[in-house]
Amino acid sequence: MPQQEQSALGIGCLGKYELLRKIASGGMGEVFLARQVGEGGFEKILAIKRILPHLTEDETFVRMFLDEARTSARLNHVNIVQIYELGKEAGVHFIAMEYVHGLDLRRILDRQREAGAVLPPALSLFVIREALTGLHYAHRQTTLDGTPLGIVHRDISPQNILVSYEGEVKIADFGIARAANRISEATGGMLKGKIAYMSPEQVAGKEMGPASDIFSIGIVLYEALTGKRPFEGKTSLEILQAIRRAEVSPPSTIEPGLPPQIDEIVCRALARSPEDRYPDARTMALALQEVLNAEWEMLDPAAELSEYLKEHFPEGNTPTSPPSELAATVVGGEEVPLDTTQLECVPPGEATETETFLEGASSPSRWIGGEVGMTVTQTLAGTPQASDMALPTLVGTPQSRQAMKEPPxxxxxxxxxxxxxxxxxxxxxxxxxxxxxxxxxxxxxxxxKTPLSRKEVDRAPALETVPPPRRTLRIVSHPPGATISINGEHRPERTPAEIPDLPAGTRVEILLEKEGFERWHDSRKIEAEGTNELTADLVPIEVPVTIDSEPQGAEVYLDGVDVGLTRQTLGSVTFGEHRVKLVKPGYRSASFTFRVTRRTPLSFVKRLSPLQQEVSIVSDPPGASVILEGVPQGTTPLRLPLPTDRKISLLLEKEGYESAHFEGSVTPGKGELVLTLTPLPLVPLKIDSRPQGIEVVLDQNRKGQTPLVWRGKRGVTVGKHELTFRYAGRTLETRTISVGAEGDNKVVVTFHGRIAVRAPQDAGTVLLDGERNCLAPCTFADVVIGKHQMTFKRVIGGVEKVKTRDVTVEFGQTVEVEFPFFE
Incomplete structure (x- = not known):
């Protein structure tokens, strides 16, 4: 067995790295805790992410993965998980990266939610501030000639923000989001957990920049502060629609104790338009730091974060033993339980002598292993007499375990x-x-010397033998109904079943098979005492199924469950019959069934029949504006595609006519819709003004001078109209009037100005147009615009002296006049 295949079992080496234990696995790859050793006692603990072998056949994925991994390898920042090497061993690609002893933010938030609490606000702000610092560093990276690299993470989520037990914050999986998304398309896994942290432009499939990462980290900050995500929904589609609208309730509505500055920061980060968000990650980080400085006294926030983790997550902080958790992520994967296997890399093909030290034992047991491949030293925890037992050589396959050597x-x-x-x-x-x-x-x-006769042979006493006791093995499977093979022999029973007459002390090989499930096999020793029972959890076989429609964007229901929009790739479809329903507004629903009987990926494309037809919209008379569902479409005559499966609302408008409405469904096969417009009645309209002679414009096209009357054929229609008044080439006023079907429709307007007379106190008497008078100094208000005559009178030496002067008053203005000097 090659070294790389053994590594997949958690045993062996990958290139120059010794794989210590398997941490996690998923649709994209596997993560191992690894060690690199060198001369002079050099040793380095790191993480290895190995791409699954079958993905090497996907040239597009490999190219995307290599391109982005090379880009992310440029990043060297305290808040970004460092990539040490991008390698390839026996045709399989892997990444050697920094090991972070801690937890991802997802686990921290989940633990707090289970406890009915949230992460302390100061620590939440600190974690996000640190992550923003790493993002800003990545966003502004350039080539040697200064060309921006345009690095965007694209997958910011709590799973990709790692927090160490020393209070460090690091962003993981920088640069492989595009490759990961390709695997999501092949396995149907992306829309299960990542869409809640997408940006509106990401949902719409538009180009993404740094602002997209800022939106995503704003969602993470919201969840850290409140324990809830800002965009929720019962289905993936509802979540996508909520993100697209980007309507957010401030965090303080959920956690009233939060400072108002935090609401401003979060709402700006979650603005729908990228232009309305923070210009860069650093600006948002500075805003968070200002709140931290103003609201909380944190001399060493990293130390406080470290103490918090050690207090609330003590199970993962065990410095005296190998780490039980690796803060690293795998696309579509979940963490797996860890064992206590320690690995020792041995060149293939060599017989080896291996020592195994037992916990609590004073001396090691020794044996020779002759299997070709990797020999493993395994620490065993057991009984006090374990050191006296003959231990087998452990290798990576059941066949090698059967070929174990006895101790020499x-x-x-x-x-x-x-x-x-x-x-x-x-x-x-x-x-x-x-x-x-x-x-x-x-x-x-x-x-x-003398042969025995047959009778003598028959009379000879037989050797006394004691046969081993026979026992019964009970086999249970979940689900039941699996066929059973014992030591390669097919049995007639199906699970659950009891297999009788098995010799105690012997080891039997059990194979369970059920259609649609992986083959399950194990080796079990039949015990002479106690109950012999075996329980097997069968793993369903999952086949990728791609469902598409023409046109795309149809809602996909698989076995009654909404799984997203076409084109949709589902990676967890089990064997058996399944039913699919496609629903898209404006099209007839399409349903079909398919059956999964093999591991081969399946693909289906369904053409949807439109529920609309081309209809000619005609009005009598023509030239009417057409408004469909509140949206202007053009003027009649006009051809429009109209739905035939639901009611529509159509409105036609034309000046001088009553609006025509159509509410209902279009009859299939009917290609024309004719609406007749009813003329509005004409009524008289009188318009006058002070002063007269003001120019009047009705509805921007009919003109006249006051006083005027429009009647008869020149009358106006009932309804609202716009009047504009002009004087001396200047617009004085524009107003809207309502013309009724009955009564006197008359409009009278007056345009005023003011005249202010400046003079010493009691300078004399002033008359305006011989009618209005005042004692100077004084002011004449509400003076009709136009020319006016002013008369000034003053008594000097018992003689009244008079002077006159013409004044022009403008609309809305004050004219200042000096009282004349009398000698």
Missing amino acids: SSPWKWPWLLLLLLLLPLLLPAGRAWLGEHLRISPSPPTL
């Missing part, structure tokens, strides 16, 4: 055996018996 005899016996061979002629037959006892050689049967 001690080397000191062989010189004595050689001497006994030389003395053999002198010791026979006693020597032959001694050698048979110590070398386990059966003595030769004695030579019979």
Whole structure:
């Protein structure tokens, strides 16, 4: 077995790295805790992410993965998980990356939610501030000639924000989001957990920039502060629609104790338009730091975060033993339970001698292993007499476990055996018996000079043998109904079943098979005492199924469950019959069934029949504006595609006519819709003004001068109209009037100005147009615009003196006049 295949079992090496234990696995690859050793006692603990072998056949995925991994390898920042090497071993690609002893933010938030609490706000702000610092570093990276690299993470979520037990914050999986998304398309896994952190432009399939990462980290900050996501929904589609709308309730509505500055920061980060968000990640980080400085006194936030983790997650912080959790992520994967296997890399093809130290034992047991491949040293926890047991060599396959070697005899016996061979002629037959006892050689049967008769043979006493007891093995499977094979022999029973008459002390090989499930096999020793029972959890076979429609964007229901929009790739479809329903507005629903019987991926494309037809919209008279569902479409005559499966609302409008409405369904096959417009009645309209002679414009096209009357054929229609008044080439006022079907429709307007007379106190009397008077200084208000005559009177020496002056008043203005000087 090649080294790389053994690595997939958690045993062996990958290139120069020793794989210590398997941490996680998923649709994209596997993560191992690994060690790199060198001369002079050099040792480095790191993480290895190995791409699943079958993905190497996907050239597009490999190219995307290599391109983005090379880009992310440029990043060297304290808040980004460092990539050490991008390698390839036996045709399989892998990444050697920094090992973070801690937890991802997803696990921290989940633990807090289970406890009915949230992460302390100060620590939440600190974690997000640190992550923003790493994002800003990545966003502004350039080539050597200064060309921006345009690095965007594209997959910011709590799973990809790692927090170490020392209070460090690091972003993981930088640069492989596009490759991961390709695997999501092949396995149907992406829309299960990642869409809640997408940006509106990401949902719409538009180009993404740094602002997309800022939106995503704003969602993470919202969840850390409140324990809830800002965009929720019962289905993936509802979540996508909520993100597209980007309507957010401030965090303080859920956690009233939060400072108002936090609401401003979160709402700006979650703005629907990228232009309305923070210009870069650093600006948002500075805003968070200002709140931290103003609201909380944190001399060493990293130390406080470290203490918090050690207090609330003590199970993962065990410095005296290998880490039980690796803060690293795998696309579509979940963490797997860890064992206590320690790995020792041995070149293939060599027989090896391996020592195994037992917990609580004073000396090691030794044996020779002759299997080709990797020999493993395994620490065993067991009974006090475990050190006396003969331990087998453990290799990575069941076949190699069956070929285990017995422990050899001690080397000191062989010189004595050689001497006994030389003395053999002198010791026979006693020597032959001694050698048979110590070398386990059966003595030769004695030579019979006289053959025994048949009767003598039959009368000879038989050797007394004690057969082993026979026991029954009960086998249960989940689900039941699996066929059973024992030691390669097919049995008639199906699970659950009891297999009788099995000799105690022997080991049997069990194989369970059920259609649609992986084959399950195990080796079990039949115990002489107690209950012999075996329970098997069968793993369903999952086949990728791609469902598409023409046109795309149809909602996909698989076995009654909404799984997203076409084109949709589902990676977890089990064997058996399944039913699919496609629903898209404007099209007839399409349903079909398919059956999964093999591991081969399936693909289906369904053409949807449109539920609309081309209809000519005609009005009498033509030229009416057409409004469909509140949206202007053009003027009649007009051809429009109209749905035939639901009611529509159509409105036609034309000046001088009553609006025409159509509410209902279009009859299939009917290609024309004719609506007749009813003329509005004409009524008289009188318009006057002070002063008269003001120019009047009705509805921007009909003109006249006050006083005027429009009646008869020149009358106006009932309804609202716009009047504009002009004087001397200047617009004085524009107003909207309502014309009724009955009564006197008359409009009278007055345009005023003011005249202010400036003079010493009691300078004299002022008359305006010989009618209005005042004692200067004074002001004439509400003076009709136009020319006016002013008369000034003053008594000097008992004689009244008079002077006159013409003044022009403008609309809305004040004219200032000096009282004349009298000699």
